[in-house]
Amino acid sequence: MNSVLITGGAGRLGSAIGKRLVADGWRVLLADKDGTAAEAAAKAIGATAITLDVTDLAAVERAAAQHGPFAGLVTAAGGRFGAQAGPFTESDPATWRAIVELQLKGVLNSCRSVLPGMIAAKRGGIVNIAAIEGLRGHPQGAIFSACKGGVIVLTETLVRECRPHGIRVNALLPGNPDSLAKSQAADDAADVAEMAAFLLSDKAARTTGATIDVTAGWSLH
Amino acid sequence: MPTAFVTGGGGALGRGIGRALIDKGWQVVLADLKPEHAEEVAAALGAGATPTTLNVNEFALAKAAIDKAAKDFGSLDALVNCAGGTMALRVPKGTLVENDPEHWDRMINVNLFGTFNCAYAAAPHMKAAKRGGIVNIASGAGMRGGPPESRQSGAAVYSATKAGVIAFTQALAQELGPHGIRVNAVAPGRNESRAKPLAKMIEMQQSEEAREPGSGRASPLPRPFGKPSDIGDAVAFLLSAEADYITGCCLDLTGGIRLH
Numbered sequence A: 001m002n003s004v005l006i007t008g009g010a011g012r013l014g015s016a017i018g019k020r021l022v023a024d025g026w027r028v029l030l031a032d033k034d035g036t037a038a039e040a041a042a043k044a045i046g047a048t049a050i051t052l053d054v055t056d057l058a059a060v061e062r063a064a065a066q067h068g069p070f071a072g073l074v075t076a077a078g079g080r081f082g083a084q085a086g087p088f089t090e091s092d093p094a095t096w097r098a099i100v101e102l103q104l105k106g107v108l109n110s111c112r113s114v115l116p117g118m119i120a121a122k123r124g125g126i127v128n129i130a131a132i133e134g135l136r137g138h139p140q141g142a143i144f145s146a147c148k149g150g151v152i153v154l155t156e157t158l159v160r161e162c163r164p165h166g167i168r169v170n171a172l173l174p175g176n177p178d179s180l181a182k183s184q185a186a187d188d189a190a191d192v193a194e195m196a197a198f199l200l201s202d203k204a205a206r207t208t209g210a211t212i213d214v215t216a217g218w219s220l221h
Numbered sequence B: 001m002p003t004a005f006v007t008g009g010g011g012a013l014g015r016g017i018g019r020a021l022i023d024k025g026w027q028v029v030l031a032d033l034k035p036e037h038a039e040e041v042a043a044a045l046g047a048g049a050t051p052t053t054l055n056v057n058e059f060a061l062a063k064a065a066i067d068k069a070a071k072d073f074g075s076l077d078a079l080v081n082c083a084g085g086t087m088a089l090r091v092p093k094g095t096l097v098e099n100d101p102e103h104w105d106r107m108i109n110v111n112l113f114g115t116f117n118c119a120y121a122a123a124p125h126m127k128a129a130k131r132g133g134i135v136n137i138a139s140g141a142g143m144r145g146g147p148p149e150s151r152q153s154g155a156a157v158y159s160a161t162k163a164g165v166i167a168f169t170q171a172l173a174q175e176l177g178p179h180g181i182r183v184n185a186v187a188p189g190r191n192e193s194r195a196k197p198l199a200k201m202i203e204m205q206q207s208e209e210a211r212e213p214g215s216g217r218a219s220p221l222p223r224p225f226g227k228p229s230d231i232g233d234a235v236a237f238l239l240s241a242e243a244d245y246i247t248g249c250c251l252d253l254t255g256g257i258r259l260h
């Protein structure tokens, strides 16, 4: 059975993706800073859970060694942390680092830790959860936008680096839960999960380096 | 005379940018981590160039240097964030998995935090004047992923930080537009410099191509590589009145290398 690591596994998207991947027959590991929430989410969907802070590279490497190798990775940690931080020139410079550590380095740490196992197995799939702000910077979250732009282009670079090893890497742009009603937010997460499951399946054998918009057209505004 | 503050002003592109701005009547402050670099370029550019020492990674230093420039010259009209480059940061070639994570922060600190720090420090001067221009030096790598590992040092993180610079430029353009401040980026591709003259660039490209066919990309134009003056001319244009209605863009200066 293939294993998939989902960072931010207790979150709205992470847990929805986990549920969908269990249905596809994946062995799902929900990793979250909030271990109690990850346990609860895992219990509800038939997955396992670990406590993991993606900003700690050594901890992510330990988790990969202990629970890997993984055939799949979904980087859903971070949520929209920093997306509504407010105008950049009115922000406190001391607040920038935490956004970069979570939203950019968290993804670097996760890919870095899981890739050696995928390279050794000559197969694997990565789905990075980015955001539309990475393609079009948003004035309420300049640092968040910078990080998400970084994740999108990191995805493209990883394709170049990993294609010879049979590894596919794609990015998803989910909708903005702040702009959705509660009922729609659940549908939105299920739609994102559907796309993530497709990208991690053999049906997407020729899809790599794509940045797929799942915002229901929200990004056109 | 309008004043421009150019970080990485002692580098190859900093020199090209300084030349183009001085030729268009700007006063240029060349701020570089290496005082000898800034001094050498200032001496070569002559009248209108002032060297200063600065580590853009340090917010307090960036603010002090920018405030001082504004005071000394009476205004701060433009900021060009050009500090960085992987050569200057001593980042070796290699993939995300091969590179030492210790090196990631070098690129993140200069390319992202250096840009954040200087933009934050410059903005109040420009807001007070109700006008100003910022140009961030991104990279072709930030527009479509890093080139194959044979060519680019620390490609995965380097290109991610440069993509970050582009998205940050778009965000800041929207925030500062109402204040009459335009914020743009440029994306250089492969450029000749003092360290890498044309003959060396051609030699590098040929050996890349031999090692990994398709990796040694050059421009489809008769001139295969860019020059610092190409970057300087574009930056000077974006900071000029002719570009008065351009904001939030990233101008592709790769000579079409990205089209491959």
Ligand SMILES: NC(=O)c1ccc[n+]([C@@H]2O[C@H](COP(=O)([O-])OP(=O)(O)OC[C@H]3O[C@@H](n4cnc5c(N)ncnc54)[C@H](O)[C@@H]3O)[C@@H](O)[C@H]2O)c1
Residues within 6 Å of the ligand: B007, B008, B009, B010, B011, B012, B013, B014, B031, B032, B033, B034, B037, B054, B055, B056, B057, B081, B082, B083, B084, B085, B086, B087, B088, B089, B110, B114, B137, B138, B139, B140, B187, B188, B189, B190, B191, B192, B193
């Ligand atoms: N040359 C190219 O082909 C090329 C292509 C794409 C992007 N770029 C970008 O253009 C910019 C300039 O590159 P270059 O080719 O002139 O490189 P360069 O090495 O000639 O110059 C870079 C300068 O930045 C200075 N610097 C480094 N860290 C600094 C810090 N913390 N604070 C202040 N100054 C610092 C260095 O001392 C050096 O003088 C970089 O951002 C680079 O990533 C260059």
